[in-house]
Amino acid sequence: MQSKFPLYFSGSLVVVSPMKNRFDLGLIIRRPEFGAFMGLVFVYVFFAIFGGQTFTAVGGFASWMNIAAELGIIALPVGLIMIAGDLDLSVGSTLAAGGIMTAVLSGFYSLPTWIGIFAGIAFGTVIGFINGIIIVRTNLPSFVVTLATNFSVFGFILGTCKLLTGTVAVSMKPDSISKSILGSLLFDQFESAIIIWAVVAAIVSWILYKSPWGNWIYAIGGDTTSARLTGIPVDKVRVILFVCSGFAASLVGVMQTVLYESAQVNAGQSFVFNSIIAVVIGGVSLTGGYGSTVGVILGAMTFAIVNQGIYYTGWESDWASLILGVLLLIAVLTNNTFRRLAVSGRKKKKDKVNDK
Numbered sequence: 001m002q003s004k005f006p007l008y009f010s011g012s013l014v015v016v017s018p019m020k021n022r023f024d025l026g027l028i029i030r031r032p033e034f035g036a037f038m039g040l041v042f043v044y045v046f047f048a049i050f051g052g053q054t055f056t057a058v059g060g061f062a063s064w065m066n067i068a069a070e071l072g073i074i075a076l077p078v079g080l081i082m083i084a085g086d087l088d089l090s091v092g093s094t095l096a097a098g099g100i101m102t103a104v105l106s107g108f109y110s111l112p113t114w115i116g117i118f119a120g121i122a123f124g125t126v127i128g129f130i131n132g133i134i135i136v137r138t139n140l141p142s143f144v145v146t147l148a149t150n151f152s153v154f155g156f157i158l159g160t161c162k163l164l165t166g167t168v169a170v171s172m173k174p175d176s177i178s179k180s181i182l183g184s185l186l187f188d189q190f191e192s193a194i195i196i197w198a199v200v201a202a203i204v205s206w207i208l209y210k211s212p213w214g215n216w217i218y219a220i221g222g223d224t225t226s227a228r229l230t231g232i233p234v235d236k237v238r239v240i241l242f243v244c245s246g247f248a249a250s251l252v253g254v255m256q257t258v259l260y261e262s263a264q265v266n267a268g269q270s271f272v273f274n275s276i277i278a279v280v281i282g283g284v285s286l287t288g289g290y291g292s293t294v295g296v297i298l299g300a301m302t303f304a305i306v307n308q309g310i311y312y313t314g315w316e317s318d319w320a321s322l323i324l325g326v327l328l329l330i331a332v333l334t335n336n337t338f339r340r341l342a343v344s345g346r347k348k349k350k351d352k353v354n355d356k
Helices: 025-030 034-051 058-083 091-108 113-138 142-165 176-182 193-209 212-222 224-229 234-260 271-281 293-313 318-355
Strands: 005-009 012-016 169-171 262-264
Touching: 034 293, 034 318, 058 091, 058 193, 058 212, 058 234, 058 271, 058 293, 091 113, 091 142, 091 169, 091 234, 091 262, 091 271, 113 142, 113 176, 113 234, 176 234, 193 212, 193 234, 193 293, 212 224, 212 234, 224 234, 234 262, 271 293, 271 318, 293 318
Parallel strands: none
Antiparallel strands: 005 012, 169 262
């Protein structure tokens, strides 16, 4: 059975079916994650040279994999949202809300840990649902709606947390089961978040490549009007994608709270743009309709390597922002290039078929 990779370009669905037993370099280059893979190789080799053996050792590997895992859990659903042509800028406050809810209930009020975890994740999921409903009902840009949500949720948890606890940082002592699942260190170095990231990646990959939802997501990002006319439940898909994003962000907030046994109101704001950076570096188009799960995973790893690798070089950490900025610009340029290659490759195939 031939493998098929759905890509959506300019209002028409492209299904690329490579021939059996034939290596097609052009097809590989046109894949959305190719640029992300090349970027990952480049930054790893760069920091392996300037960071030395400490960076390439197990400890160095764990340091950036832990960051990549937490970022990747959020970036994967954010990537789906961006493929569908939307943006979610509320993940920072949603992450903090999930963590604060867990810490307040299970720490300050001494309720069972599972109650705090459930409430924290449920609260984040509701935030995502509200985002989706407002966007599909009002037709306002998702950028505006989620940005407003980010500020609103931050203000809500700041005011509520200070009102209930008198502080903006709440500690808690999770039970052993929650600690082992959500906040343990494998081999004393690798966070359990890495395993959860792998599970989330498998689920998102199945959705994007094996279920009808995958083609729906690409179609909505390519042309919402055409997708709606073909019978795709556009509003339903968009709302559920934002629900998934809220769930993932609050999950990471809960995991951080269980791992560090405390939560802070201002935690998570860096994830707002870091998740988008990882997704764009991973080959997802800012205009929607183009991207892949593998690319987002590679983008999260690339971001984490730059974020941590700079410390192993002994240079000023400020250089990390410069490198990330350059990577982001290169990623956008290469994404446009690879999309043009994919479209041109499809046109050539059509011309050959017509000639025959």
